[in-house]
Structure formats: C-alpha cells, structure tokens
Amino acid sequence: MTLSSVIIRGLALAMSVQAVAIQTNALQTSALQAQAQPAPSQSTASQSAPSAPMESDRGTALERPEGLDPLAYEDTTRLEGYLDGLVAAAMREHGIVGASVSVVRGDDMLLLKGYGLADRETAVPVDPARHLFRIGSISKTFTFTALMQLVEDGLVDLDADVNTYLTAFKIPDAFGAPVRIRDLFTHRPGFEEVYKDLFVETADAFYPLEDWLAATVPARVFPAGQVTSYSNWGAALAGYIVQTVSGTRYETYLRDRVLAPLGMGTTTAGQPLGDGHPQTMPPHLVNDLATVYSWRDGYYRKHPFEYIVGAPAGSLSSTARDMARYMRAHLSGGTLDGVRILDRATAERMRVRPYPGRPSADYALGFRTATIAGYPTLEHGGATLTSYAAMIMVPDLGLGVFMAVNGAASALAPQKTASLLIAEMIAHMTGGASIQKPAALAMTAADAVPFSGTYMTTRRSYTGLAKLFAMPTGAATVASSPGGGLLVAGADGVTDYVRTGPTAFRARDGHSVISFELDDTGRAIRYYGDYGHVAMDRMPSDANPQTFYLAIALAGLFAMTQLIAAWKRRADGTPASPWAARLSWGSVLTAGVVLTVLLLLMVATTEATALGRAVIFSWPTQGIVLLLYAALLLVACTAALVAGLIPAITMARLTIWRQVHYVLFVTALVYLLIQFNNWNMIGFRF
Secondary structure, eight states, X not given: OOHHHHHHHHHTHHHHOOOOOOSTTOSSOOOOOOOSOBOOOOOSSOOSOOOOOOOOOTTOOOOOOTTOOOOOOOOHHHHHHHHHHHHHHHHHHHTOSEEEEEEEETTEEEEEEEEEEEETTTTEEOOTTTOBEEOGGGHHHHHHHHHHHHHHTTSSOTTSBGGGGOSSOOOOOOTTSOOBHHHHHTTOSOBOOOOTTXXXXXXXXXXXXXXXXXXXXOOBOSOTTTOOOOOHHHHHHHHHHHHHHHTSOHHHHHIIXXXXXXXXXXXXXXXXXXXXXXXXXXXXXHTTBOOEXXXXXXXXXXXXXXXXXXXXXXXXXXXXXXXXXXXXXXHTTSEETTEESSOHHHHHHTTSOSOTTOSSOEEOSSSEEOEETTEEOEEEEEEOSSOEEEEEEETTTXXXXXXXXXXXXXXXXXXXXXXXXXXXXXXXHTTTOOOOOOOXXXXXXXXXXXXXXXXXXXSSOSSSTHHHHTHHHHEEEEEEOXXXXXXXXXXTEEEEEEEOSSSEEEEXXXXXXXXXXXXXXXXXXXXXXXXXXOEEEEOOGGGSHHHHHHHHHHHHHHHHHHXXXXXXXXHHTOOOOHHHHHHHHHHHHHHHHHHHHHHHHHHHHHHHHHHGGGGGGTOSOHHHHHHHHHHHHHHHHHHHHHHTHHHHHHTSOOOHHHHHHHHHHHHHHHHHHHXXXXXXXXXXXX
C-alpha cells in the first residue's frame, strides 16, 4: 500500500467508518461471517404482494379529521390477507426467517399468526402462542408499568429525586437539579449513552444489575427534564428502583405483579443462565425460544442468545399471544378479564406527554407517542443486537398490533410493517378519509441561515472513545434547499423539507417531520425528528465532524510533503547543519507516526465495521488499543517538534520555505491533537 493511498483512505475515514453500533436500537445487522446456506422462501402465509398501503404520517402535528365515526372492524379475512401480503414482502426484503404477529381491537383478538420458521435447522414453523421472541426495548414498557404500580401504591413519587431510592450508589449532582423519577419515564434524565456490558456473550459473564449500574454511572450531559435522549441505563435504573422499593428481585416482581395477573405465562424477563440462578428463564420456556438469524450476502448466520445485564431495559422474551393480552390490558385502562394491574386513571396518565410542546413524536410515561393518520399512538420498538419487534396501539380506536422477528436486515422492519397495518385499519374504519397536510410556506435562503449547520444525535457517548464512532451515522447537516426549505443530509440519505410553521418542517413528499428548538437569538440549537427518541444537537465549530476531517486532511497532507521533501533532500545530497539534521529527522519520524496513526484509524474502523454489532463484546478491539498507543506517541513527537520551533527559526539555517513548512506542520499536528482530544482519542477513555 502506498503512502498516498494510506492518506486517501485516511482522509475518507468519514465515508468508511461505520458506527460501533452498540446502541440497542441501531438499524444495521451484525457484519459477521455467514453460514453457507442460501435463503429459501420463508413465509408460510400468502406470498402475494400487498396492495398499495396507506402511508403513515407518523409524527405530524395534525388533528384527527372531524366528522368521522369509527366503524366496526369485522372484515378479518380482508385484514388477514393484507397482513399476509405485508409480512411476505417484509420477509423477502429483509431476509426474515420467522415472524410472530398479533392484532387486537378493544378486548378482541382479531388475528394471531405465525410466519416462516422458528428454527431453520429443524424446519419448525412459528407458533404465535408457543414460540418466544426477544422483544428488546418493549421490555421498558413493562418496567415502567411496574414502576407506575409503585407510584400508584404511594411508594414512589414521580417528582422525587431518584437518589431517594438508591443506597448502593448515587447519581452525581449536576446542573443544580436532581434527576427525577419522571425523567426516567420520559427518557430525559440527561445521561450520556452507556455501552459497557449492557450485553455480554455468555451466561458466565453475566453479573447482577446493581453491580452493573454502580460500575457504569453515566455522565450527566444535559439538565434533567430538558432533552429527550433515549437511555437504556435510565430504564435499567427504573427497574432497579422497582427492585429496591418492592424488596423483590425485578424479574420476580414483574412475574408476580404484571405477567401472572395478565395470564402471560409464556413471557419472562429471565434469561437462560442455568439451573439455580435467581434470574434464570424457566427451562420449558428456554426450549420454546425462537432461534435467531442474521441475513448477509445471501446467507443466514445463526446467533446465540444475547445476555442483557441491564435486564429492565430489554431482557423480556414473549409470544405474540401474550403480547396481545398486554396490549388489551393497556387499551382497556389497566384491566384484563376482570383483573386490574393499574387503575384506569393511572393507565391513562401513562398515555399523556408531560412535555407537550413538541409537535412531533415524544415520550409519555414509558411509551413513545406519535400519530398515524392523525390518531395518537402509544407504542415502542424493540431491538437486541439481532432480534427486532414493534408494538403500536391506537387508544382512541382500541387498536393494537405487535410483531416480532427472529432477525432481519433492518431493525425497523417490524415497525414499518405494524405501522402500515395500523394505517390500513384506520383507513378502513374511517372510510378511507384522507388527511390534509399543512401547507408549505415560502422560505428563502436567508430564512434557512438560523437552521443551517451540523447536528449530532444526543444519544451518544460524550466522555468515552465511542463518541468518535457515532460520528458518521449520528451526524446530519442542515442547509438551504434550492426549492425553498431545508435539505437534511444524514446517514439515511438526503431529505428535502418544506416549512410549515416558524420552526416546523415536513418532507416535501409529506411523510416525515422535523421541528427545531431556538435560542433567545432565534438560532436553532437542536431539532427533533419524527421517531421521537433523540434530539439532534447543533455542534460547535470546534467539535463537529467537519473540523475533525479537516484536521486529518491537514496533518496527512503536511506529513506527506514532509516525507517527500526529506527524500528529495537526501537524493540531492543537500548538506545540513546539525540542528537542521535533528529537526529533519524529528519531522520525518513524526510524519511516519502521523501516517501510522491514520493507518491504524482506518484499521480500527474497518475492524469495528467487520464485527458489526458484535463489537460490543470485543470493546475495545485490538485495533483501537493500538490506535490509542500510537496517538500517545504522536503527542510525544508533537511536543518535541513544538520544542524545536525556536531552533528551527533562529539556529538551524533553514530556508524560508522549510521554516514555513515546519511551522505549518507543527500547527497542523497541534490542531489534529486538539481534535483527537475533543473526540476522546488521547488516553484510554473507554
């Protein structure tokens, strides 16, 4: 590999780096080697393509159309055919092996159906009443339901400092205000993202929730209650508070107070940890777990069970049958078959956003809220590293859809399918009435200036090296659109938005929305999308990805020219003074270290990409450790060159060109190290 190719690839780092996707709601599947088995046709349902679905306008701030009375949904044959088409299309598109679906309306089970295989090797079809699928973060709604029971019992106060209920560790003070229980429900505790040991590979590596929480207390990076930033750690803390207040292990409390009363006998927060472990999954349920697969390069790869140490954030496994009962209980105000797990007022309180100002999606108490076809939803998605699920309810119409898959090429496959089914059901119940979208307002390039800039997801590491790896997939650039409006360019492509209000925008095609928050001067400081789980913060000029890439480019350029110039002087036999020789050798050595660092940066990111989500089990990788050692060596070399600035100018008898180049090289190195420090690459900050 030539030096120039190293530099070119190093400078293209932003294009090649894939985020170390250790966030449980990341969209890509693990980039692991696949088994040599081609994909068969998977669905046991109808393979006909679905009719053109009514698109979801989720996240829009529109009111429900007036004069439309909900109609009884009795055409289950049509509904089943439509669902069959949707699922078949999703299975083909995303390489899904098996899916389990339930659909409810009010207290009725409209559909309960399995598709494809629970296990490819034994060709066992999915049984929606028997086979357990991992439901990932939908587990959080169970955790918050349990915590709301304790609020209802008067044992927990929504506005109390969480430290009131903690003894083994405490949340540090910050911003002059505590983290409240309410902030956990709404994903506004202000925590940075925590990755360490959220998932572990084996049962032997599993350890108690209390120990994990105490060892991984995150930095508080926002004032509590201010910014939505989805937090696995915060949800796990909520489950731990259930445990400490009730005096009962989380898994046991959930079984006794939520699952058993609802007749959810094939749902558990336990995991297959072995006989005698207090958090183990019952053996008969272990035998009914759907096998998980990932689809890559035309082949399937089988995956082992993923152990979640932060259990309340995502450990549950369930069947579509049980999830139908869960949805019915919440749609019925906390009651199922005469058994009440929550008072109606409490259940309805969980549906209300404590922070109603955002016009798009946001969190109520434990559930995400958005809109589909103008109707407010109560929902949650779920994703482990390989299993995906979605639950969407429409309380006003009593509708609920749950879908889980045992692996897919997109974590959003169940969410999209469930949304389209809900939209079709609403269209049927309301006579297919359309919704007027807000009109586009005129917007000039000057009007776009307060919104333009680089933004970064709030759901990331701030104090650790993982901050760096959120850069390519967590950043977005906002600029003026030639058509009037805004262009937003991110990991998912470029979307053209038109203005619909002072700070509100919708996609020109009408299917997604964003809204901005402004400071006192009228300049945008962040924006919110239509999924509602994070905000996108404006990045300051000295800490955005562009300055990082610029620093790499400058350092790489001057390192290359330094080596070329040194080679030319050596070839020409140009004599040098002792100081000039020392400075030349120091510059050449440092240039080599710069190129080594860029090469290791490329290697580390390639390694992380190859591991995909499995990088969480290998963090930090060997490539990352080598990179950090090389970065420290670069610090030492740069310090030596800085010390040589005065001799270079006054004592070494260098030409003006060499003096200027030396100063610019040192400046580029200092700039690079400042950026490395901004992105936590100096030292071992894992």
